[in-house]
Amino acid sequence: MDKTLRIIVRTPQLLVFFFMFSCTQVTELQIPDPEPELIVNGLFTPDSTWKINVSTNTSIYNSDYEPTYLDHAKVSLWEDDSLLGTLIPSGRGNYRLNRYPKAGTTYRLLVEADGFSPVSAEDRIPIHVPEIDNIIWDLDREVVLGDQTGGVYTTNPLTLDVIHHPDEPEYYRVQQILLDSCDCLDHPIWPLVDFLDDPPIFLGLDTRFPLCEPSARDHNILMFRDDGIEGLSTTIECYSSDTLNAFYSYSLPRSDNDTLWLYDYNGIGPDQTPRKTYVRMYLDTWNMSESLYRYQLSYLTQGYNSGDPFAVHINVFSNTSNRRGIFAGYQRKWFLFYQHG
């Protein structure tokens, strides 16, 4: 019986280890190259002339960083069903037409190239530029926030009024960009910053505004559609991430000649006033077509999910006939504002 017991006790132990450690095999999978497809990309806005980029798709295993541009395609453009012209290749897959798109007008694109199925797409620029009013960034008011991962941070609320136009659906995007800031009284000896070497900082944005797309908030961009606004203006309270406070202290004005900068190194301005803390901030706002809205959301999400084995795959949205690339219009407006401490 003792012998039997020993067998009973030890054999499973050995077999459990066999089970757990010796039975995984890895196989590299090979996937055949995809059918060749044209990739057409073009965003258009009333502020710039036409530019369309044409390239081709490639295998998932291709590790080249350079796109496979196509310079021998025929790119035709229609405006409200009348041919606007054929775009002229300008190298690196770019095709140009020296005309400005118009807001509210529908454009149709047809790209043809030997060896590829033709690709068409259609879109329009929204009628209105984004209208945002009453931007208030209240540095005196602090809000303590807790995120759902357990993190707690302090932030300053930024409120802005979005004015919606009821005559067409609108799709918004708001991004907060810090150009520079100064807290010179605390750090008078820090050198000036060269703007070219220290580009603007994209600030994290969060909000409790219910219409904002959660997936875009993960990218610190607020994106929302006009559902629920419908002809009204609405106030959005945003929260910059706590990294703002760090940038706020570390950045310095780019030069003494900056028109915003009225103070010398000793903290004394022309009128002998002491130097003050300030922040110079851009609000980058978009009003875009639905196609571009979906394109941006999916593009950001795909990048964010890269390497996450638990993420559900998302294709980048496309409004072209072969479901790759984008042809979409938008209106964009920058709001520059300052905050003095």
Next chain:
Amino acid sequence: MIEHTNMKIRLHKWIWGLLLLLLFPVSLYPQITISGSIQEAGSGEPISFAQLKVNQLQTGAISNESGFFSIDIPPGEVHFAIQRIGYYPLTLEFSAWKDTFIQVRMIQASSFLDTVMIEAFSGLQDVHLGRMVIPMEQLKQLPALAGEGDVLKSLQFLPGVQFGQEGTSGLFVRGGSPDQNLILLDDMPVYNVNHLFGFFSLFPPGVIQDMEVYKGAFPAQYGGRLSSVIRLQVKEGNLSEWKGETSLSMLSGQVRVEGPLIPGKSSIFFAGRRSLIDLVLRPFTSYNYRREGVNGSLGYGFYDIITKANYIISPKSRLFVSVYAGSDQGKISIRPSDEDSTASESSGALQWGNITTSMRFQQVMGKKWFSKSVLGFTRYRYNQELSFSRKEVGFPEDKIQFGNYSSVNDWILKQEFHGQTGRNHNLRAGIQLSSKQFEPDVSFLSIQDGMVATDTSFREPPLRSQTASVYTGYEYSTPSLSLYLGLRAEGFFTEGKQWWSVQPRAKIGWKFAPAWKVEAGYSYIQQYIHLLTNSGLGLPTDLWVPATSLIPPASSQQITAGIFHEIDPRTTISIEGYWKQIEGVIEYKEGVSYINNFSNWQQLVNIGRGKSIGLEFFLHRRSGKWNGWIGYTLSKATRQFDEINDGIEFPFRYDRPHNVSMFLSRELPNPNKSISATWTFVSGARITVPDEQYFVPFDLVDQLTGFADNLITSGSSYIFGPSAVYAESRNNYSQRPFHKLDIAYRTKKAKRKFDRTWEFGVYNLYGRQNPYYVFYGTETIFSTTEPFVRNERTLREYSFLIWLPYIGYQISF
């Protein structure tokens, strides 16, 4: 106008007359009712689905799930023959001149394999459209992974039922998903039936007395799930003597005891199972931690306890109490070494489990009616917790704890009546009430920073729902014709929202030749709860959620038809076809990471529809020295969501067009030894693999994001490059086919005080490297030549469970 009214009155009279005739048929000849219960001799366990035949009338009955039967016959001499697989057949002859209640005791066959079959019985009586009853004794013969027999996994060998990931117990029935299976353990639904992340189910064969599976043509008494009903009945305990079994497999130890509390009156059944993994692993992990200079341990284990007691109040009434409790627990703990007084201590725990309990009272009412009343509660709860602490001598402790949990609680009350309304006419009617509470996801955070303590929990309010169902099912059967008409009406109430549904069920059968019959059926079902899952693995993190005002209930319609042929009384062959349409299925939205997401679950899902169509072939030999089956399924299952895959229909993840399963068991010349084998071939599962990429030009990225080169700056925002990866469709890639052969050899020997059984087997005998999962990612390659660093995409398939021997040991006393 008067004529019209008279016509209406006449029409109403006809309808009422027809209804009365159907429900309360009156025989023109004198009839008596023979009713009774069929039990196992000795143990007193009720025997369900036993065939009872009245020889002189070419009619018969089948005992219900509680062993009760009732039949109308003319008064006089009665010649009954009774048969059930696994029992010696029985004939009864007696005179009956008035209504009589009898108790029949059948003797269990000494070996399942030597069951004698009565030629007079038709094997067709045991096969039904959309319904399968596989004898438990036959299921015990199946080779099992790691020697751990598993009732639910054995169903994966049946046509129309597929597995998800290899080795796991998830069931995908006729294109449905695991959450669409209603798994009833003693009348109570079980919400998560998995141990060890799905590798084993909660139910070893030794605790289950009966199992009945419906894949289609659902009777009206079942509802709430779209794809299948799996009814499991726990053993009820031996009424006359104490018996026991203990067994040891590679992963667990089990003990089962049953016996009389009051001989002949009351009995109890108890089963316990505990995993051995943690006992084996813990010493090794502790040793490894010590080598690294810390005290620590890592463990994982699970347990089950099932107990059931019953009390015979009178020959016609009985009371049952059944309890199941089971849990999985994984723990990791790392503590500072004894010399280090300042190091941090961390620990983590993952735990999930079910509790179900039910009380059932059943009685025979009058001479023809059987009543069953059930009150029960079932709960599933999952929680995980992580904690970190740091303590220095002379300072208060800093500690942070966080985690999350989810749960579903369900109170259920059922009342059902089942009986005869006339010769060949049966009626079943009942009511079910259910009250559920869901806590889909509750996160908590507790911080002890020196002397300051903060406790926070982030939760949505619990979701409560109530379901009320009434149903009735009428059955008419003659030796050549059978008809079932059922109706189930349900109301579901949650968050101030109500859904009502009327669910018709129907089945018709025609035995057009002595050994042939055809059947066709239709069923409509609604399901009011959903399972949020991305894996299909039955992970504990999958969340049960109710239908809400944003997420409506799911529903399905299924049309099924089949032809059945009896080759001999032991062997039947069938071909069934089905067409199923599902509305209201949910899937995570594209782009959602179901681990790294903190949004409300209702914002993360899309609602869509599914379709499946298939043909199932099944050759089944139920007993004999050679027994087993061959099953083949040809099927197609798709999903369609307006917001997924550009609205284009795509293959269901477990759309596997071909599925072959073979099971063969052979009793060797020495009847105490047997061998068995299973062979499975299944088309590969579908996964989404981006197979091409295209580049988004830098200046376009500039436009989108501002500054492409410097984009990796803003908090959690990472854009790794301008290329976009593309998959032609959701689930565009079919993995390699899966196939394997498992074998088992059993040898039994009678010792002085007990019988012992050794079981040896091999899982995946010929070592097929079946695809387990595919990992798609990017790998950074460093080189001494240019380019020094480059990123390469990789697509790797991992195989698991290759050639795995096992051993098991069992003692019965």
